Amino acid sequence: MGILEVKNVGKRFGGLQALSDVNLSVAENTVHAIIGPNGAGKSTLLNCLVGKLIPDSGSVMFDGQSVLGRAPYEINQMGISRVFQTPEIFGDLTVLENMMIPCFAKRDGAFELNALPSVSSQKDVMDRAMHMLEEMRMADKRNMHAAAMSRGDKRRLEIGMCLSQEPRLLLLDEPTAGMARADTNNTIDLLKQIKQERDITIAIIEHDMHVVFSLAERITVLAQGTPLVEDTPENIKGHPKVREAYLGESA
Amino acid sequence: MLGLDKKDTSLLIIVAILTLLAPFILNPFPTGSAMAQFNAGYPDLMQRFVIFGIFAIGFNILFGLTGYLSFGHAAFLGVGSYSAVWMFKLLSYNVIPAIALSVVVAALFSLLIGYVSLRRSGIYFSILTLAFAQMSFALAYSVLSNPKFNLTNGETGLQVYADDPQIFHRDSLPDMPHLFGLSMRSTYKLDIGAWSFDFNAGYYLCAVIMMVMFYLAIRIFRSPFGMMLRAVKSNQQRMNYTGLNPRPYTLAAFVISGMYAGLAGGLMAAMDPLAGAERMQWTASGEVVLMTILGGAGTLIGPVLGAGFIKYFENIFSKINDNILHQWFSFLPDGIEDFMVFIVHPFIGKGWHLTLGILFMLVVIFLPGGLVEGGQRLGKWIRNRGKGATDAKTKQEPAE
Ligand SMILES: Nc1ncnc2c1ncn2[C@@H]1O[C@H](COP(=O)(O)OP(=O)(O)OP(=O)(O)O)[C@@H](O)[C@H]1O
Ligand SMILES: [Mg+2]
Numbered sequence: 001m002g003i004l005e006v007k008n009v010g011k012r013f014g015g016l017q018a019l020s021d022v023n024l025s026v027a028e029n030t031v032h033a034i035i036g037p038n039g040a041g042k043s044t045l046l047n048c049l050v051g052k053l054i055p056d057s058g059s060v061m062f063d064g065q066s067v068l069g070r071a072p073y074e075i076n077q078m079g080i081s082r083v084f085q086t087p088e089i090f091g092d093l094t095v096l097e098n099m100m101i102p103c104f105a106k107r108d109g110a111f112e113l114n115a116l117p118s119v120s121s122q123k124d125v126m127d128r129a130m131h132m133l134e135e136m137r138m139a140d141k142r143n144m145h146a147a148a149m150s151r152g153d154k155r156r157l158e159i160g161m162c163l164s165q166e167p168r169l170l171l172l173d174e175p176t177a178g179m180a181r182a183d184t185n186n187t188i189d190l191l192k193q194i195k196q197e198r199d200i201t202i203a204i205i206e207h208d209m210h211v212v213f214s215l216a217e218r219i220t221v222l223a224q225g226t227p228l229v230e231d232t233p234e235n236i237k238g239h240p241k242v243r244e245a246y247l248g249e250s251a
Numbered sequence: 252m253l254g255l256d257k258k259d260t261s262l263l264i265i266v267a268i269l270t271l272l273a274p275f276i277l278n279p280f281p282t283g284s285a286m287a288q289f290n291a292g293y294p295d296l297m298q299r300f301v302i303f304g305i306f307a308i309g310f311n312i313l314f315g316l317t318g319y320l321s322f323g324h325a326a327f328l329g330v331g332s333y334s335a336v337w338m339f340k341l342l343s344y345n346v347i348p349a350i351a352l353s354v355v356v357a358a359l360f361s362l363l364i365g366y367v368s369l370r371r372s373g374i375y376f377s378i379l380t381l382a383f384a385q386m387s388f389a390l391a392y393s394v395l396s397n398p399k400f401n402l403t404n405g406e407t408g409l410q411v412y413a414d415d416p417q418i419f420h421r422d423s424l425p426d427m428p429h430l431f432g433l434s435m436r437s438t439y440k441l442d443i444g445a446w447s448f449d450f451n452a453g454y455y456l457c458a459v460i461m462m463v464m465f466y467l468a469i470r471i472f473r474s475p476f477g478m479m480l481r482a483v484k485s486n487q488q489r490m491n492y493t494g495l496n497p498r499p500y501t502l503a504a505f506v507i508s509g510m511y512a513g514l515a516g517g518l519m520a521a522m523d524p525l526a527g528a529e530r531m532q533w534t535a536s537g538e539v540v541l542m543t544i545l546g547g548a549g550t551l552i553g554p555v556l557g558a559g560f561i562k563y564f565e566n567i568f569s570k571i572n573d574n575i576l577h578q579w580f581s582f583l584p585d586g587i588e589d590f591m592v593f594i595v596h597p598f599i600g601k602g603w604h605l606t607l608g609i610l611f612m613l614v615v616i617f618l619p620g621g622l623v624e625g626g627q628r629l630g631k632w633i634r635n636r637g638k639g640a641t642d643a644k645t646k647q648e649p650a651e
Contacts, residue, residue: 050492071491071496072491072492073490073491073492073493073494073495073496076491076492076493076494077494081492081493082492084488084492088486088488088489088492089486089489090481090482090485090486090489091485091486092481092484092485093478093481093482093485097478097481100475100478101478101479101482101490101493101495102493102494104475104478104479105493105494105495106494108475109494110494110495110496110499111495111496111499111500112475112476113476113503114474114475114476115470115471115474115476115477115503115507116254116470116471116474117254117474117475118254118255118256118470118473118474119473119474119475119477119478120256120473121254122475125475161493165493165494
């Protein structure tokens with residue numbers, strides 16, 4: 001049994017069957033990549049895991065519990081954190097405040113009317129956020145407006161925010177899309193380091209094969225809403241069906 | 252001090268000094284001089300400054316922090332006034348139970364309206380709050396005023412009559428709102444030379460309450476809760492995927508700002524024991540929006556400045572008439588004098604809304620951050636000028 005078990009999931013948008021009969025098992029403490037051509041249904045699948053979409057059929061179990069019908073914030077509190085395709089951070093807030101918010105969420109839950117003590121008096125959260133910023137090597141930027149940072153830094157901050165919640169499963173949707181080579185390599189190194197230093201399961205959607213083959217231990221290939229194959233990176237590389245469906249080459 | 256950092260403490264102290272000394276500050280011109288019409292230091296107007304200050308401070312907790320623009324906050328103000336007058340009718344003219352009930356009722360009322368309206372965001376939220384406020388207005392104006400069940404006394408407005416129970420009223424107490432016997436209308440007049448200053452009990456009660464409410468607002472702004480409200484404004488998507496539920500946060504902000512509005516309404520009734528439906532009309536809701544934006548939404552002091560600014564100009568411009576204009580322009584040749592009066596005439600008296608509209612447009616276009624931004628720019632300009640003259644070496648200023 002994997003930490004994430006997707007069984008027979010289907011999702012339809014009007015006349016379009018975006019997902020049909022998807023089965024996926026992500027083993028605990030592995031890096032699992034999901035690849036596939038544009039429009040294969042990768043993002044749709046991910047949205048079904050985090051509560052943004054509700055599948056028409058099938059089941060999604062995380063750590064033995066169903067996530068279906070729960071709100072995104074409840075699923076997050078179960079231990080699933082998500083990184084978006086374009087970094088989603090609190091642009092109007094400072095970098096340190098950005099990092100404090102998930103720390104508050106971790107400490108106080110989905111809602112807490114903590115309206116009178118000052119933020120600076122919350123030493124535990126402050127320390128935790130600073131510690132995380134140091135780990136992300138952006139402590140020097142703590143008083144900057146998050147919106148003013150480079151794209152690479154925003155991505156780094158977003159990943160740090162997710163990690164500060166100590167999730168058991170980290171989901172990433174094309175974390176390096178639109179990044180320069182150097183930023184992409186930095187992100188790969190960061191994810192490698194994250195994986196080394198803690199017990200965490202990572203599921204990553206990615207177009208960039210360089211990223212996929214540097215990180216993934218298992219790869220699922222999705223095409224037209226159904227998984228084509230699931231295997232190790234070595235086997236996927238040479239798989240004729242994959243080359244045909246995904247790389248668009250004829251074998 | 253009081254759990255605030257240095258900067259906030261000094262802001263609070265400045266506000267405290269200004270409000271306590273307001274009777275002096277607002278009456279700079281000798282009584283009877285030509286400029287006396289610009290004096291604002293009389294009890295009625297000073298009370299309005301601080302009461303609308305409270306209203307705007309509360310509104311800013313919702314709008315300034317979360318970005319949710321309510322067009323219905325006057326409903327809570329009106330509910331507060333009605334509750335207070337009912338307390339006068341049933342218990343006594345003591346303002347404490349009246350103010351307490353106005354806050355409690357406004358809280359319940361805003362919980363209901365907020366719970367429904369916050370199912371939507373953006374323009375739909377604004378429209379929902381507007382619809383609710385107009386419904387409340389209709390309820391107060393006619394529905395809840397019929398011979399069988401008269402809660403609001405309709406068009407006439409709710410007031411205290413001689414045959415009301417007033418079960419705690421005693422003959423020794425004043426026959427108007429009072430604080431344990433101290434009438435809200437009692438005013439001490441201080442005459443110094445040609446000047447005259449009014450120290451009014453009602454004003455000082457409102458001023459002290461405003462300072463407490465301002466202090467609470469600072470605490471809220473600086474708290475984790477305040478940070479969450481800014482997060483709501485910045486990115487709800489990220490909040491949802493960070494294990495936070497934005498809904499109760501916005502609802503709490505809505506109820507808190509509703510309570511501020513109810514308090515303001517209660518104080519209005521405490522100054523003048525009367526509650527009318529027009530207090531709930533959408534124009535009244537729009538006014539607090541203008542105050543907040545004009546002063547600087549999301550800043551601490553902005554709403555207070557905006558409230559003072561609007562109430563001051565409303566009062567001054569609406570008092571100016573053609574006679575005064577003729578006096579002003581009397582130094583000009585007759586034809587030109589008449590022409591000037593003709594030009595300025597639409598902007599004064601009843602036309603003061605026109606002036607307000609123009610001022611509002613100028614501020615929004617040139618100072619999107621409101622009066623506070625204007626003050627900051629002015630401060631920066633003065634500091635830079637001082638620096639440039641004395642010390643050219645220290646060019647690098649820390650970014651603010
Ligand atoms: N909310 C929606 N409503 C209607 N159709 C949608 C919706 N979301 C996705 N689709 C469609 O479903 C299909 C799968 O989309 P999805 O975004 O999951 O693909 P993807 O594999 O993530 O592609 P890409 O690599 O381009 O990100 C596409 O044809 C898309 O147009
Ligand atoms: Mg996608």
